[in-house]
Amino acid sequence: MSILVGGDTKLVVSGLTGREGSFHGLNNRRYGTDLVAGVTPGKGGQDVEGVPVFDTVHAAVAETGANTSMVFVPPRYAADAVLESADAGVELVVCITEGIPVHDMLRVYTHLRRGSTRLIGPNCPGILSPGKANVGIIPAHFFSEGNVGLVSRSGTLTYQIGNELAGRGFGNSTIVGIGGDPIVGSSFIDVIQMFEDDPETDLIVMCGEIGGDEEERTADYIAENVTKPVVAYIAGFTAPPGKTMGHAGAIVSGSKGTAQAKAEALEAKGIRVGRTPTDVAETAARALGAAV
Amino acid sequence: MDLLEYQGKALFEKHGVAVPHGRPVSAPGEAVEAAEELGYPVVVKAQVLIGGRGKAGGIKLATDRHAVEEHAGAILGMDIRGFPVRELYIERASDIAEEYYAAILLDRGAKKPMAMLSRMGGMDVEAIAEEDPDAIVRVHIDPLIGFQDFHGRRLAFEAGIAEDVIRPVGSLLAGLYDVFVKEDATLVEVNPLLVTGDRDVIALDSKVTIDSGAVFRHPDIAQLRNIGDEDEQERMAKERGLTYVKLDGNIGVLGNGAGLVMSTLDVVAQAGGDPANFLDAGGGSKAEAIVDAVEVILSNPKVTAVLFNIFGGITRCDEVARGLVTAFGQIDVTVPFVVRLDGTNDEEGRRILAEADLPNVHVERTMLGAAARVVELAG
Numbered sequence: 021m022s023i024l025v026g027g028d029t030k031l032v033v034s035g036l037t038g039r040e041g042s043f044h045g046l047n048n049r050r051y052g053t054d055l056v057a058g059v060t061p062g063k064g065g066q067d068v069e070g071v072p073v074f075d076t077v078h079a080a081v082a083e084t085g086a087n088t089s090m091v092f093v094p095p096r097y098a099a100d101a102v103l104e105s106a107d108a109g110v111e112l113v114v115c116i117t118e119g120i121p122v123h124d125m126l127r128v129y130t131h132l133r134r135g136s137t138r139l140i141g142p143n144c145p146g147i148l149s150p151g152k153a154n155v156g157i158i159p160a161h162f163f164s165e166g167n168v169g170l171v172s173r174s175g176t177l178t179y180q181i182g183n184e185l186a187g188r189g190f191g192n193s194t195i196v197g198i199g200g201d202p203i204v205g206s207s208f209i210d211v212i213q214m215f216e217d218d219p220e221t222d223l224i225v226m227c228g229e230i231g232g233d234e235e236e237r238t239a240d241y242i243a244e245n246v247t248k249p250v251v252a253y254i255a256g257f258t259a260p261p262g263k264t265m266g267h268a269g270a271i272v273s274g275s276k277g278t279a280q281a282k283a284e285a286l287e288a289k290g291i292r293v294g295r296t297p298t299d300v301a302e303t304a305a306r307a308l309g310a311a312v
Numbered sequence: 313m314d315l316l317e318y319q320g321k322a323l324f325e326k327h328g329v330a331v332p333h334g335r336p337v338s339a340p341g342e343a344v345e346a347a348e349e350l351g352y353p354v355v356v357k358a359q360v361l362i363g364g365r366g367k368a369g370g371i372k373l374a375t376d377r378h379a380v381e382e383h384a385g386a387i388l389g390m391d392i393r394g395f396p397v398r399e400l401y402i403e404r405a406s407d408i409a410e411e412y413y414a415a416i417l418l419d420r421g422a423k424k425p426m427a428m429l430s431r432m433g434g435m436d437v438e439a440i441a442e443e444d445p446d447a448i449v450r451v452h453i454d455p456l457i458g459f460q461d462f463h464g465r466r467l468a469f470e471a472g473i474a475e476d477v478i479r480p481v482g483s484l485l486a487g488l489y490d491v492f493v494k495e496d497a498t499l500v501e502v503n504p505l506l507v508t509g510d511r512d513v514i515a516l517d518s519k520v521t522i523d524s525g526a527v528f529r530h531p532d533i534a535q536l537r538n539i540g541d542e543d544e545q546e547r548m549a550k551e552r553g554l555t556y557v558k559l560d561g562n563i564g565v566l567g568n569g570a571g572l573v574m575s576t577l578d579v580v581a582q583a584g585g586d587p588a589n590f591l592d593a594g595g596g597s598k599a600e601a602i603v604d605a606v607e608v609i610l611s612n613p614k615v616t617a618v619l620f621n622i623f624g625g626i627t628r629c630d631e632v633a634r635g636l637v638t639a640f641g642q643i644d645v646t647v648p649f650v651v652r653l654d655g656t657n658d659e660e661g662r663r664i665l666a667e668a669d670l671p672n673v674h675v676e677r678t679m680l681g682a683a684a685r686v687v688e689l690a691g
Contacts, residue, residue, distance in 0.1 A: 121526035174571020255574035266570025
């Protein structure tokens with residue numbers, strides 16, 4: 021098993037006729053993901069390398085049975101595309117787009133939480149279940165099948181840690197990028213809960229960063245609800261207050277959201293926090309019984 | 313994006329939140345002109361993006377022409393905690409019966425807007441919280457419903473403000489919520505929120521932060537960007553579309569992806585170094601972007617060594633290597649570079665660097681090895 025995406029995924033890509041959408045959508049298909057449809061208003065009836073394009077997500081879902089959508093449209097149209105997917109009854113929406121206004125996300129988040137559609141992202145690299153399906157922009161060749169569940173607010177940092185794990189002989193059940201924005205559809209807690217319930221996941225690596233208090237909340241959640249070992253990493257110890265460090269959500273506000281506070285909150289609950297990405301991989305490998 | 317007091321107040325007026333009459337000026341002569349027009353007494357207020365202006369001598373009352381000229385001359389050019397004063401706001405003085413605190417902000421944890429009200433205004437909110445945590449009332453707003461009259465009543469009654477101003481304070485809060493939503497703000501703060509001797513309710517100050525991701529739909533706000541306040545390297549980076557944050561140290565850092573760059577800064581610090589900047593060359597970094605980035609990093613005179621930490625995903629290491637070779641051809645580089653290339657096309661990237669045989673460029677295989685090396689070379 022794996023979580024969120026796998027053999028049952030039937031993917032529709034919003035923005036499939038765009039440059040990024042077609043590049044990554046077709047890349048996902050080459051990996052083995054069942055890419056069933058694309059959506060671009062006004063281009064219904066066309067196809068992208070054999071993948072049928074529809075004018076609306078509703079039409080795509082009705083014709084193809086798509087259950088997962090990936091949103092690749094520019095920031096000003098992205099909230100609308102996410103809402104359209106949810107309205108069409110898609111179970112999972114993965115939004116890659118960076119730069120969606122935070123007020124749009126407040127409305128989208130609130131609306132989606134009242135329904136049954138799960139959102140991953142925005143401003144995320146997507147989800148990869150090695151050997152099964154890739155939905156997003158994660159370079160799959162660094163990862164192999166295995167028993168480590170990886171959840172992260174950052175893309176490249178995840179590749180770095182995944183690669184170091186692979187170098188020690190460990191693969192992943194699923195890699196989930198939850199996104200670097202202040203408001204994202206799914207939290208660490210949501211994803212860790214799924215890893216806890218996933219029989220194929222034996223250890224969970226969570227990769228956090230400065231800004232907000234999700235890591236602190238997650239520490240409490242893990243202490244009470246998670247039986248599997250968790251290894252954490254926090255980026256941004258050297259970040260000055262008041263500066264956005266690349267990700268819109270990565271900002272220390274006054275004295276709130278520091279890496280120090282997050283690491284302390286996790287350690288206070290007995291969760292190991294690696295000092296470097298290498299340390300995280302070594303700690304995880306040791307916990308899984310490898311001689312390091 | 314933070315707004316100056318007068319810029320925030322202009323948004324308040326647009327959404328029906330009462331503010332004292334005032335005019336922004338940038339010279340003592342203009343200040344006098346504005347004061348004559350507004351009528352005395354006036355307050356001369358430094359316009360800087362930092363709190364504590366009053367204590368720093370950046371806010372003065374003036375009852376005549378002479379005083380305005382004197383205060384304006386003294387405050388313009390003043391440095392308030394690192395922020396040079398380039399503009400003043402000349403405002404008609406208000407008579408103060410009560411001072412409250414009001415704010416609408418984004419509560420990231422709850423993922424909802426939150427409205428706050430306190431009857432203890434005039435001091436900063438942390439100080440209020442310390443003195444009497446119960447004196448601040450907080451109410452979450454459902455973003456799909458918006459600010460309702462009951463929110464205003466609840467805040468006002470629970471904050472224990474004067475009964476005769478419960479309705480007008482509620483209306484003012486509704487107006488602030490309008491500013492918050494319609495102007496795409498992440499923070500709208502009024503401190504103090506004033507009740508005058510005539511029992512009028514007005515916003516005496518404003519602190520507004522606009523979501524920079526939403527500025528595209530506010531062309532009027534986009535124009536406000538106060539370029540003069542930005543750091544030289546940060547301005548240069550912005551013009552070139554690079555994500556750059558200036559830090560205090562001497563080791564220039566470039567990486568791809570925000571998380572990896574933050575992590576690189578941490579690892580450099582752990583190795584005993586002091587990073588000079590955060591620079592995220594972004595996903596799919598092309599050669600031209602690398603040339604631009606090298607220029608920005610090296611334009612900081614404090615930089616004595618540079619670390620490239622690339623983990624190629626969409627970014628291709630050969631592109632990064634080509635960019636670096638091009639940059640060395642265009643710029644006179646005098647400091648050592650440590651380059652770590654891993655991931656997509658890393659072998660090709662390292663081959664390009666080996667063939668170019670750039671002076672003082674050191675290739676390392678791991679992130680930790682690269683950090684240790686750059687710290688050693690930076691001196």
